[in-house]
Amino acid sequence: MLESLFFLIVAAVAVISSILVITCKNPINSALSLVMTFFCLATFYVMLDAPFMAAIQVIVYAGAIMVLIVFVIMLLNIRTETGRKTTHAILAGSIIGLFVLFQTCYFLTKGTLTGTKGAMDTALVEKVGHVELIGKALYTDFLLPFEITSLLLLVAIIGAVILSKRKI
Amino acid sequence: MDTLILGLPVAYYIAMIAKVLVAFVFVLLTVAYATYAERKIIGHMQVRLGPMRTGWHGLLQPIADGLKLFFKEEIIPAQSSKFAFLVAPLVALIPAFISFAVIPFGETITIGGYQIPLQIAAVYDPAGDRVLDVNVGVLYILGMASLGVYGIVLAGWSSNSKYSLLGGLRSSAQMVSYELAAGLAIVSVFMLSESLSLQKIVADQAGFAWYAFKQPVAFIVFFICSLAEINRTPFDLPEAETELVSGFCTEYSSMKYAMFFMAEYANMVTVCAVTTTLFLGGWHGPAFLPGWIWFIIKVYFLIFVCMWIRATYPRYRYDQLMRLGWKFFLPLTLLNVVATGIVVTLLK
Numbered sequence: 001m002l003e004s005l006f007f008l009i010v011a012a013v014a015v016i017s018s019i020l021v022i023t024c025k026n027p028i029n030s031a032l033s034l035v036m037t038f039f040c041l042a043t044f045y046v047m048l049d050a051p052f053m054a055a056i057q058v059i060v061y062a063g064a065i066m067v068l069i070v071f072v073i074m075l076l077n078i079r080t081e082t083g084r085k086t087t088h089a090i091l092a093g094s095i096i097g098l099f100v101l102f103q104t105c106y107f108l109t110k111g112t113l114t115g116t117k118g119a120m121d122t123a124l125v126e127k128v129g130h131v132e133l134i135g136k137a138l139y140t141d142f143l144l145p146f147e148i149t150s151l152l153l154l155v156a157i158i159g160a161v162i163l164s165k166r167k168i
Numbered sequence: 169m170d171t172l173i174l175g176l177p178v179a180y181y182i183a184m185i186a187k188v189l190v191a192f193v194f195v196l197l198t199v200a201y202a203t204y205a206e207r208k209i210i211g212h213m214q215v216r217l218g219p220m221r222t223g224w225h226g227l228l229q230p231i232a233d234g235l236k237l238f239f240k241e242e243i244i245p246a247q248s249s250k251f252a253f254l255v256a257p258l259v260a261l262i263p264a265f266i267s268f269a270v271i272p273f274g275e276t277i278t279i280g281g282y283q284i285p286l287q288i289a290a291v292y293d294p295a296g297d298r299v300l301d302v303n304v305g306v307l308y309i310l311g312m313a314s315l316g317v318y319g320i321v322l323a324g325w326s327s328n329s330k331y332s333l334l335g336g337l338r339s340s341a342q343m344v345s346y347e348l349a350a351g352l353a354i355v356s357v358f359m360l361s362e363s364l365s366l367q368k369i370v371a372d373q374a375g376f377a378w379y380a381f382k383q384p385v386a387f388i389v390f391f392i393c394s395l396a397e398i399n400r401t402p403f404d405l406p407e408a409e410t411e412l413v414s415g416f417c418t419e420y421s422s423m424k425y426a427m428f429f430m431a432e433y434a435n436m437v438t439v440c441a442v443t444t445t446l447f448l449g450g451w452h453g454p455a456f457l458p459g460w461i462w463f464i465i466k467v468y469f470l471i472f473v474c475m476w477i478r479a480t481y482p483r484y485r486y487d488q489l490m491r492l493g494w495k496f497f498l499p500l501t502l503l504n505v506v507a508t509g510i511v512v513t514l515l516k
Contacts, residue, residue, distance in 0.1 A: 062314070067321070070340075074321070074324075
């Protein structure tokens with residue numbers, strides 16, 4: 001009961017802030033609304049018994065990536081956008097948006113939303129712990145993809161260093 | 169007491185509200201008197217007296233300062249981005265306070281047959297005779313610390329002044345760099361505790377088995393990185409007076425300036441509380457004093473160390489700061505993690 005009340009409040013904030021992301025004229029305000037949306041998403045993860053996902057959402061998206069985006073906006077000093085009001089892009093965007101809306105409505109009414117049941121259910125998460133389960137799965141069942149991802153990230157880091165430093 | 173409101177007993181609500189109020193008032197009072205203590209301690213270290221006029225030995229100075237700032241004129245620069253300018257002090261202040269939600273500040277106490285763990289985000293589970301708390305407490309603290317940067321960046325950008333912008337840029341670069349080393353230092357702690365829950369980490373350190381003894385490198389690196397993350401001297405480049413007037417808060421006045429000031433001290437209290445919890449055994453101590461008193465003693469000692477450092481060391485240069493963070497602390501903490509991993513595996 002308390003949880004559903006809380007959910008409704010957070011959901012309202014999430015919807016309002018995500019509308020603000022696309023309607024704000026000032027890019028910094030848009031970026032801030034996006035941070036707010038990420039925060040609401042993190043709250044939803046907590047309510048879905050996935051606290052690790054919530055913490056990572058805040059640390060990685062709100063704490064690191066969005067700081068970089070805000071940084072770039074500040075450095076480029078983009079001020080309020082006063083460009084053309086009507087373009088073909090708006091038409092194309094609204095057509096795509098309309099289709100996505102239809103699709104969502106179709107799935108909500110006709111499709112099944114339960115998904116497939118895996119080995120990890122709520123009881124197991126509460127008993128063993130969310131972090132422990134993710135860690136075990138990453139280092140046993142998904143070791144190869146995990147290592148490949150880390151190699152890719154290493155390549156990206158070396159690339160960034162070489163691009164930014166002319167003299168090494 | 170057994171009536172249910174929205175599916176939870178009344179005692180639950182009372183305990184929660186009481187814990188939040190106690191923690192909040194504790195942090196606010198500490199913040200107010202930390203400003204006084206800082207001036208007094210640094211004064212005595214530099215062989216002067218510090219504030220003496222307001223009250224006995226200047227004891228009423230924080231109240232006088234607060235009142236003065238409250239009645240100052242509020243100035244908003246004409247060319248500033250209004251929304252960001254108004255919201256920045258709040259964004260700086262709130263993350264400083266909410267980290268306290270997961271810090272255990274005492275043992276479980278019993279009031280009228282109802283068990284209350286002295287940690288805001290925790291409940292006692294009578295069925296299993298244990299305390300349930302946030303099982304990603306450490307990550308929560310890291311997350312909130314990484315949000316603190318927004319307040320300063322926004323303040324720097326929205327003021328539309330070159331000093332503020334430079335302060336904001338410096339601060340975001342500094343916080344992002346030192347977050348990594350601080351995070352890696354914590355990793356070596358929870359490799360030993362095998363849990364991210366702060367209750368478990370504190371319980372593991374009972375009887376002077378402090379992680380500061382087992383992980384001295386992580387302890388020192390974490391404390392220094394925390395000082396850098398909260399912009400304390402010797403890492404206070406974002407507000408270096410000699411070059412940037414007052415850095416990101418140059419254009420702020422009245423209560424908004426006071427909020428940045430409070431955020432800085434609240435961050436210091438939070439960092440000291442986190443260090444106490446992770447490395448100095450939390451509320452554990454000899455049994456002749458209750459746990460929360462030990463907690464306060466340890467936190468106040470660390471706050472004193474912060475002020476001592478401020479009175480002792482000169483400010484770093486910007487390139488020195490970056491070199492220290494990336495080329496010294498980051499490899500050191502990585503090595504520490506690897507060494508901890510090897511030792512833990514060999515001991516098993």
